[in-house]
Amino acid sequence: MAAPTRADRGGSQTLKALLGIRELVFSGAIGPGERLSEVILSHRLSLSRTPIRAALAQLEQEGVLETIPSGGYTVRGFTQADVADAIELRGVLEGTAARFAAERGVAPVRLQAMHALLAEIDTIVAEPQEMDFSAYIDRNGEFHELLHTLSGSDTLRRELARVMKLPFALPNAFVTAQAQMPEIRASLVVAQAQHRAIVDAIELREGGRAEALAREHARLARNNLDVVIEDRNLMTKVPGLALIST
Amino acid sequence: MAAPTRADRGGSQTLKALLGIRELVFSGAIGPGERLSEVILSHRLSLSRTPIRAALAQLEQEGVLETIPSGGYTVRGFTQADVADAIELRGVLEGTAARFAAERGVAPVRLQAMHALLAEIDTIVAEPQEMDFSAYIDRNGEFHELLHTLSGSDTLRRELARVMKLPFALPNAFVTAQAQMPEIRASLVVAQAQHRAIVDAIELREGGRAEALAREHARLARNNLDVVIEDRNLMTKVPGLALIST
DNA sequence: GTCCGTATGAATGTATACATCTCGTATACG
DNA sequence: CGTATACGAGATGTATACATTCATACGGAC
Numbered sequence: 001m002a003a004p005t006r007a008d009r010g011g012s013q014t015l016k017a018l019l020g021i022r023e024l025v026f027s028g029a030i031g032p033g034e035r036l037s038e039v040i041l042s043h044r045l046s047l048s049r050t051p052i053r054a055a056l057a058q059l060e061q062e063g064v065l066e067t068i069p070s071g072g073y074t075v076r077g078f079t080q081a082d083v084a085d086a087i088e089l090r091g092v093l094e095g096t097a098a099r100f101a102a103e104r105g106v107a108p109v110r111l112q113a114m115h116a117l118l119a120e121i122d123t124i125v126a127e128p129q130e131m132d133f134s135a136y137i138d139r140n141g142e143f144h145e146l147l148h149t150l151s152g153s154d155t156l157r158r159e160l161a162r163v164m165k166l167p168f169a170l171p172n173a174f175v176t177a178q179a180q181m182p183e184i185r186a187s188l189v190v191a192q193a194q195h196r197a198i199v200d201a202i203e204l205r206e207g208g209r210a211e212a213l214a215r216e217h218a219r220l221a222r223n224n225l226d227v228v229i230e231d232r233n234l235m236t237k238v239p240g241l242a243l244i245s246t
Numbered sequence: 247m248a249a250p251t252r253a254d255r256g257g258s259q260t261l262k263a264l265l266g267i268r269e270l271v272f273s274g275a276i277g278p279g280e281r282l283s284e285v286i287l288s289h290r291l292s293l294s295r296t297p298i299r300a301a302l303a304q305l306e307q308e309g310v311l312e313t314i315p316s317g318g319y320t321v322r323g324f325t326q327a328d329v330a331d332a333i334e335l336r337g338v339l340e341g342t343a344a345r346f347a348a349e350r351g352v353a354p355v356r357l358q359a360m361h362a363l364l365a366e367i368d369t370i371v372a373e374p375q376e377m378d379f380s381a382y383i384d385r386n387g388e389f390h391e392l393l394h395t396l397s398g399s400d401t402l403r404r405e406l407a408r409v410m411k412l413p414f415a416l417p418n419a420f421v422t423a424q425a426q427m428p429e430i431r432a433s434l435v436v437a438q439a440q441h442r443a444i445v446d447a448i449e450l451r452e453g454g455r456a457e458a459l460a461r462e463h464a465r466l467a468r469n470n471l472d473v474v475i476e477d478r479n480l481m482t483k484v485p486g487l488a489l490i491s492t
Numbered sequence: 493g494t495c496c497g498t499a500t501g502a503a504t505g506t507a508t509a510c511a512t513c514t515c516g517t518a519t520a521c522g
Numbered sequence: 523c524g525t526a527t528a529c530g531a532g533a534t535g536t537a538t539a540c541a542t543t544c545a546t547a548c549g550g551a552c
Contacts, residue, residue, distance in 0.1 A: 013536065038504070048537045053504090054303065061307045063404060070544055071504050085401040092342050096335070155331040158309065159409070259506065284534070294507045299534090316514060317534050 013047055017055035020045040025064055025075055026167060028242040032077030036065065062165040077245040078168075080229060084222055086169040091218025093160050094144070097151035098210035102202045106150045114150070114199050117143050118192075125185070125192050133179050136188065137172045143195060144171045147214075150202065167240035174224040177237045181227070191220055259293055263301035266291045271310055271321055272413060274488040278323030282311065308411040323491040324414075326475060330468055332415040337464025339406050340390070343397035344456035348448045352396045360396070360445050363389050364438075371431070371438050379425050382434065383418045389441060390417045393460075396448065413486035420470040423483045427473070437466055 021041060024030050036056060038049045045052070056073050059065045065073040121139045124132055148157045164170050178184045194217040201210035228234045228241070235241045267287060270276050282302060284295045291298070302319050305311045311319040367385050370378055394403045410416050424430045440463040447456035474480045474487070481487050 035503095037502090039502090049504095050536055050538090053300075057300065057303060058307070061304070063401075081399075082401055085399040089342070089399075089401055089405065092338065096338050153327075153331045153335075155309075155328055155335055159335065159405070162408070163405070281533095283532090285532085295534095296506055296508090300505095 013051040014054050017041075017045060017047050017051040018058060020047075021052075021055050021059060022064065025059075026240045026243065030075050032075050032243055032245045034075050035068070036073045036075065038072075062162070064166070075243070078243045080225070080244060083168050083225060083241070083244060086163065086166050087218055087222045087225065090160070090163050090169050090171075091215040091222075093156065093163060094147060094218060095211035095214040097148050097153075097156055097160065098198055098202060098214040099207040100153055100156065101147070101150040102205050102207040102210040104152050105205065106152075106202065110146070110150060111199070111203060114143075114146060117146065118196055118199060121192050121195065125188050131179075131185070131188070133175060137175050140175070140191075141170075141172055147198070168225075168238060170239075171221070173238055173240075174221050174228065176239075177228050177234050178224065180234060180237065187220065187224070191217065194220070259297040260300050263287075263291060263293050263297040264304060266293075267298075267301050267305060268310065271305075272486045272489065276321050278321050278489055278491045280321050281314070282319045282321065284318075308408070310412070321489070324489045326471070326490060329414050329471060329487070329490060332409065332412050333464055333468045333471065336406070336409050336415050336417075337461040337468075339402065339409060340393060340464060341457040341460040343394050343399075343402055343406065344444055344448060344460040345453040346399055346402065347393070347396040348451050348453040348456040350398050351451065352398070352448065356392070356396060357445070357449060360389075360392060363392065364442055364445060367438050367441065371434050377425075377431070377434075379421060383421055386421070386437075387416075387418055393444070414471075414484060416485075417467070419484055419486075420467050420474065422485075423474050423480050424470065426480060426483065433466065433470070437463065440466070 021036070024041075024044075030036065038052050038056070041047075041052050041056075042049050056065060060067055060073060064076060066076045067073055117139055121136065121143065124136050124139065148160045151157060167173060175188075178187055181187075194213055198210055198213045198217065201207075201213060228238055229244075235244070267282070270287075270290075276282065284298050284302070287293075287298050287302075288295050302311060306313055306319060310322060312322045313319055363385055367382065367389065370382050370385065394406045397403065413419060421434075424433055427433075440459055444456055444459045444463065447453075447459055474484055475490075481490075
């Protein structure tokens with residue numbers, strides 16, 4: 001039983017506030033530009049103002065909220081360009097992670113773990129009829145997380161963790177939408193080919209190639225964004241994309 | 247009279263706490279690994295615990311502090327590799343900023359401002375006898391800030407602002423140390439040549455070249471780091487470098 | 493009718509009291 | 523003498539009361 005330790009950063013209240021407010025924002029219940037009142041939120045979430053304040057401050061750091069010069073916070077409005085930039089930024093950072101891994105080398109044990117993941121994703125993607133998207137999302141997330149670790153740079157890993165606080169910048173952001181698109185399989189097959197190429201480049205210590213590949217890999221998500229934007233119905237399927245305003 | 251508006255994020259107390267704690271940490275008064283007690287800090291800075299808490303949370307986001315699993319914060323210890331990574335990360339992000347500026351184009355007015363800055367730095371660096379380091383630091387800072395803006399990406403600009411919260415990652419971090427080194431002039435002349443090349447590449451819409459140049463520009467700082475590390479006397483001249491532990 | 497000053501209300505910023513948990517220490521038992 | 527347990531000091535987490543500031547609306551003067 002996961003004994004609720006203080007490590008949860010407010011084992012209860014502050015974490016509740018964080019998750020609660022995030023939910024309110026990304027579900028669109030509050031809407032871009034709208035002001036977040038501490039007292040109203042504290043009533044709505046049945047918490048005191050203190051954990052609410054802590055959560056608001058953190059969400060501002062995450063880029064979800066903006067400070068009002070006179071005090072307080074509003075929901076940040078994202079443009080399509082903002083989302084595209086966030087995705088490309090992830091690509092740049094993951095490219096750097098891949099390059100670091102290639103240049104600095106990685107322990108054989110970890111490469112083995114990488115290959116194990118690749119094999120699992122292979123079988124998932126190769127599924128003839130119905131793909132297990134849930135499994136794909138899990139393994140794909142693990143792949144990227146491991147890649148970040150392989151960089152060997154904590155500073156870089158932190159920064160990547162930060163950028164991926166924005167849900168639409170996540171590697172898995174568009175997978176659920178892809179599940180409803182006709183060319184799904186092909187798209188994921190391409191993604192997996194890129195996964196393999198990235199690992200290959202890392203093993204061969206080809207830093208430049210590893211970086212370029214990881215960037216291109218993120219561009220897949222970038223392309224999907226353009227497709228999804230066209231289809232308002234699909235947009236609701238991508239987490240956090242409801243925040244896009246103009 | 248700068249009317250203290252709430253926009254200062256705690257017009258007084260919270261800002262005081264932030265600056266105060268940062269000072270305590272970067273001056274080495276607290277030291278890596280040491281725990282930061284809220285009550286002790288509140289006494290030391292003559293503030294209540296509330297603004298202290300807010301400042302601690304922010305400094306943790308900035309990467310200066312680390313959370314203890316059981317609650318509370320300690321001063322983060324930086325290795326030489328951490329500092330090098332932070333500098334290289336800045337280079338990667340500034341490279342992306344330069345590439346964006348080249349690819350997306352910048353308004354002529356802003357390019358003019360860029361050239362004006364370049365001209366000013368030229369005259370400063372060309373000074374025959376004593377260089378005005380203070381002026382150089384100011385203009386150099388403005389150059390980099392403007393470069394970040396020229397990217398046209400707010401997301402990227404935010405991320406750059408974050409990375410540069412670590413003082414040793416700042417473009418100006420090693421200038422004061424350079425002032426005490428024999429090869430100062432040459433080093434800054436090279437830096438200025440790179441400045442010009444970056445702007446040139448942006449004007450010619452050569453994204454790849456702009457990115458590579460900005461990265462190489464950051465490597466100058468990286469190289470200076472190695473030199474400074476050797477000389478414990480110089481280390482104290484570089485802000486925040488006292489945090490380096492092992 | 494418009495503009496400016498004032499006043500009122502609500503929001504955030506701050507301080508502090510209280511609750512809860514962690515960790516060190518001392519003591520008792522095996 | 524070592525270990526386990528219980529206790530206590532001190533830390534953070536939380537709630538709330540108080541101070542201060544900002545925005546809005548109202549009223550009066552020009």
